[in-house]
Amino acid sequence: xxxxxxxxxxxxxxxxxxxxxxxxxxxxxxxxxxxxxxxxxxxxxxxxxxxxxxxxxxxxxxxxxxxxxxxxxxxxxxxxxxxxxxxxxxxxxxxxxxxxxxxxxxxxxxxxxxxxxxxxxxxxxxxxxxxxxxxxxxxxxxxxxxxxxxxxxxxxxxxxxxxxxxxxxxxxxxxxxxxxxxxxxxxxxxxxxxxxxxxxxxxxxxxxxxxxxxxxxxxxxxxxxxxxxxxxxxxxxx
Numbered sequence: 690x691x692x693x694x695x696x697x698x699x700x701x702x703x704x705x706x707x708x709x710x711x712x713x714x715x716x717x718x719x720x721x722x723x724x725x726x727x728x729x730x731x732x733x734x735x736x737x738x739x740x741x742x743x744x745x746x747x748x749x750x751x752x753x754x755x756x757x758x759x760x761x762x763x764x765x766x767x768x769x770x771x772x773x774x775x776x777x778x779x780x781x782x783x784x785x786x787x788x789x790x791x792x793x794x795x796x797x798x799x800x801x802x803x804x805x806x807x808x809x810x811x812x813x814x815x816x817x818x819x820x821x822x823x824x825x826x827x828x829x830x831x832x833x834x835x836x837x838x839x840x841x842x843x844x845x846x847x848x849x850x851x852x853x854x855x856x857x858x859x860x861x862x863x864x865x866x867x868x869x870x871x872x873x874x875x876x877x878x879x880x881x882x883x884x885x886x887x888x889x890x891x892x893x894x895x896x897x898x899x900x901x902x903x904x905x906x907x908x909x910x911x912x913x914x915x916x917x918x919x920x921x922x923x924x925x926x927x
């Protein structure tokens with residue numbers, strides 16, 4: 690069933706109906722790549738609506754949740770070993786899937802969604818969406834080792850080069866390191882630390898692109914707002 694475009698924009702939370710009309714008048718809204726017009730009716734299931742070139746989720750049932758994953762929870766939709774999954778932590782009627790991975794020993798932010806396009810943008814290395822990790826390590830955390838990590842280290846599956854490495858705190862034999870990556874190979878940050886002689890005590894993902902939430906408790910989830918979803922599309926260059 691077709692619905693008025695300004696109603697769908699308002700329902701998605703982007704603007705009031707009057708605000709949506711202004712967006713359309715200003716030429717900032719497109720439907721399937723063409724400029725929208727006032728009074729236009731669209732099929733929310735099949736139409737692609739964009740505001741300022743960024744997709745607006747108007748299709749019913751498309752949802753994305755932010756989860757604060759505790760250690761021991763796996764980043765899959767189901768687990769043959771019966772371990773708890775990140776999908777289990779989300780109270781939603783829709784069928785959802787993890788966006789990317791966070792190994793079972795690690796913790797922190799991960800997305801769970803049924804938005805296939807967003808999943809592709811956030812997980813494919815070519816879109817360069819940064820993920821931020823705070824890592825507690827022990828070993829010889831020297832300036833030389835930090836420089837080596839910044840330059841990139843050779844792993845068995847190729848060079849691993851962080852976007853940024855920053856020492857947050859350092860005492861004798863221990864340190865708290867912030868590492869920003871734009872790809873997500875299996876246990877990559879842990880293997881990078883091992884390559885410079887560090888043992889990881891704890892690894893927490895604190896941000897996905899611009900998205901952070903220090904108030905979200907471990908084991909809890911919340912649905913992303915339209916503005917947050919748009920910010921993730923923008924982080925991927927959309």
